[in-house]
Structures are given as structure tokens and as C-alpha cells.
Amino acid sequence: MGSCIIEKFGYYTDLNQYEKDILAAFEDSKESFKAGENISSKGDAFDNLYIIHEGWAYVSSNLDKKLRSIFDIRLNADFVGASELSFRRRLYDFYALTDVTVCPFPKHRLDDMFTASPKLRDIFIMIMSREKAIANERIMSIGRRTAVERVAHFLLEVALRFDMVGGKPKQTFDFPLTQEQVGDILGLSPVHVSRAMTNLRENAYITYNRSTVTLLDEERLLNLSGFNPTFLEKPRSDMNYDSDDVCGCSGN
């Protein structure tokens, strides 16, 4: 297997040789972290981005000793740092959720990359757009949905994001998050996450154990949570700045 960066960029677009050459110019290292390890911290120098090579990670910030927000999880081929690009220091903490391997990606080389390839530049903008859409959906969840709706919505989001980075749509998927972490993502206490998940199980929406979730009835889950997949629209390699909806995948 060749370059990690080329491989993961390849999830977002079809790369020609020219683009591969540009990406090959980045050092191609991998770093591994054990579950729970801190990868980088708020206030640190912000020298490189990461691409997730394998495993789960998350971006978070502590409000105080007791309270924490997890802003998002990072799965295979997700970027870390893209949305903070213009800040000189890291705005958030970044942790390994499972054992994880990341590919660092020097930030100072991005300028050249953007200039050399508008397509790679647009991939970047696309990734930032998508992260923002996910963040807004989270604001909607935390602000206006009930606990059960929030959990249902989040599970659908994870399933869909999973599918997008190499997998086939599947009802059963890996779910290494603890309920406490789910609470920090959705603005709930761990006890109430348990209540919500028990509720979803008792009403035959899902089954789960400590590391796996199965969606039993996606249709009903979509209904329950008001999930609209538009915000996760598959990033497209043929992005342009015109608006005709060739793929027909958007809508309301």
C-alpha cells in the first residue's frame, strides 16, 4: 500500500497522476496512539493536520473539571484540523478513542497544494463545508431534539458516515463510544444516554452491546429523529460552483 495521504484523498475524488504527484510530495508518515491517548491539545502549536488512517478519534474541549463537549468524532479518512486552518494554535483537544493510526500532514505545504491543484483545494473546502453541516445538525439536535431523538439521529449519522468511507451500508456497525462520550457529544448525562438507548431497544429500533450497534428499522429511526441525509451528501469529485443538481441527491 502506498501513501496514506493519497489513499485517503482517493476516497473523496478520483486522483490523476498529477494530483498524486502533488500529494506524494508530503511526507508520508503514520503515528499510532493507544485508546484514550491525547494526540494534541488546545493551545498547542498547530503545525499539521491529521488524516485518520484507522480507528476512531474525537475532538473535544473541557468547560471545567466536570463538563466536557465532544464536538465530533473522526473516522477513517476524516481530517482533523481542516476547519481550524486559519488559527495559529489548536482550538481543541484531540484524543484517540480506540487505538488509532493517523497520518500527519504538514500545514505549511497546503498553500502550495491549493495553488497547484484547484481540485485538491476544492476537496478541502468540501470537507470544511461538510464539517460545518454536521456541526449545524448537532446544534439542532442539542438545542431542539429530545434525548431519544438525539441518540437516534446520531446513530444514523454514524452509520451513514461509516458507509461513506469505504464500507457498504450495513445495519450492524462498530460502536466503540461509551455512553458517557455519547453524552458529551449530545449534551446529555451518561445516565440519560442509557435511558434513551434502553428506550430505543425496548421499542425495537435498535439492538446493541458494548461495542456494536444494530439498526433494526432505519425507516422508523429516520422518522423518529427527523433525520435528513442531505447534510451528509457524499462529497463529490466533480464539485463546481454552479448549482444544477445533477446527482439529484439533495432536495429538502
Next chain:
Amino acid sequence: MGSCIIEKFGYYTDLNQYEKDILAAFEDSKESFKAGENISSKGDAFDNLYIIHEGWAYVSSNLDKKLRSIFDIRLNADFVGASELSFRRRLYDFYALTDVTVCPFPKHRLDDMFTASPKLRDIFIMIMSREKAIANERIMSIGRRTAVERVAHFLLEVALRFDMVGGKPKQTFDFPLTQEQVGDILGLSPVHVSRAMTNLRENAYITYNRSTVTLLDEERLLNLSGFNPTFLEKPRSDMNYDSDDVCGCSGN
């Protein structure tokens, strides 16, 4: 006054003649809307961005008949649409909050602009970064702060954002949002926003009337709300992709 786009871009960076020429190539129109008017809607074709020329606007989405989230307000020189750039259709509704004048900005010309000027391209990325930082701060507020803390935090945010687009720091500022709208931003009921604001007034943090807010003690407000201005760090014209913190304005 010349081009709206050149003027507003000028808030973010010092423009040389070359950059002004690039921006001058955009059509320079203004559109005005009355308070409450819809400017664009979820699902619409996404042909142009907007820059706020004057007045307040907001970006929102309805969950159902009763529930709405307002994702953010838009003030002078703010962009609308930057963070959704790679979507073909609009993801959110966009409304005039006060009487407002916006400068539309054709999306299909951005590609040329980004290619012609890395600096203008970086301004764009900077704006997206900043919007994301604000969104994450909102997630933290809604998910983990009490109602009083949320309102205090939001008022500080508005005051600071105000200052950044042309104003001098001031304790007293225009605040045309209704308490219902504040509730839709912060995930609260209008009644509880009233309680929170009354609380802040009774404890001598602020005074306010229907259209103005005065911060009486910024220090105590910062403390109360756990506000850290890093996330609003003034966008810099000298953005580069290195991390040494010349301006010393970040940090934990």
C-alpha cells in the same frame, strides 16, 4: 463609496490594487430586504453568496411547525453561504432580522478568484474557520452551559463581533433580536430567555431594553459565562500556514 465587495473584503485584509481588480470583476449589486423577509430558502438553487452590507440577518432551519434552530446571526461584512460552498442547494433558510442590505456575490466566479489570488482564497478559508469555531462554541453553550451562562456568553460574543467589523469596543450596542430568536439560537424557550436576562439585570451584569444591551461589568460576565475570546480571534490578513503566534492573541 465604491464596490460593496471590495469595501467588505477590506475589513479582513489590506487589499492591493491587484486584489481590488479581481474583486471589481464581480457584479456589484445590492439588494434590500425588510425586517422579517425571507432572503433565500433551504433547497433553493445556490447561485450566490451574500455579504452583509447593512443590518442584521440570520441563518436558520425549522425542525417542525413549532421548533426552529437559528444557527447564527450575520452582521456587517459577514458572509452568507461560505460554509456551505460545496453544496449544490442551500442547506438553510436565510432571513432579514432587521431591514438589511446584502451584496450578492456569484458563486461560479469564486474558482477564478481563488486561483488568481491565494490571499483572497485564504480570507475565505479564514472565514469558514471562524464560522466553525463559533458553531463549536455554540455546541458547548447549548450542550453544557446553563441558561444564564448561555445568554451571557452570547451577549459577549455579539459585542465582540460587533467591534470587529468597524466599531470600537463599546458596552452599549444595538440588539434587535427578540427573546424568542435568542431562544432559537441558544436552545431555550422564550420565557426562559426572559428569566435569564432578568436574572442578569437583577445581578447588575447588564441592562437592556427592547433594542439595546449594555454590558455593565465585562469582567464578571466573562467569568460567569466562561468566555474565552480565542475562538473569535480577529481574522488576519497575514495568515500563513505556520504556527508561531506572532500576535500573541491566542493561547488557552
Next chain:
DNA sequence: CAATTATCTTAACTTAGGTTAAATTAACAG
């Protein structure tokens, strides 16, 4: 400027979700 409508406040009451703690269950280390 009178009348209507929108916004804000206050009060009384309800509820979703938080807290604490104890009991299960699962994972893990030796």
C-alpha cells in the same frame, strides 16, 4: 392618538433530564 398587535414579564405548574447511588454486567490484568 386610539386601537391593535408584538414582545416581555411574572406566576403557577409540569416535565425532561440531571444527580446520586446501588446493583449488574462486561472487560481486563495478573
Next chain:
DNA sequence: CTGTTAATTTAACCTAAGTTAAGATAATTG
């Protein structure tokens, strides 16, 4: 295996915020 620790569940209780509604205040309109 076995003892220990971490994660989940359940229960009892508590509180922040939601709801409804009535009254007060401000803004807008004819």
C-alpha cells in the same frame, strides 16, 4: 480463572428549563 476496574442499568429523588396563561409594556398601524 479470579480479582479488579470500567461501563451500563435501574431506581429514587431533584432541579433547570418548558408550558400555559394572564398581565404589563412597548411598538405599530389606521
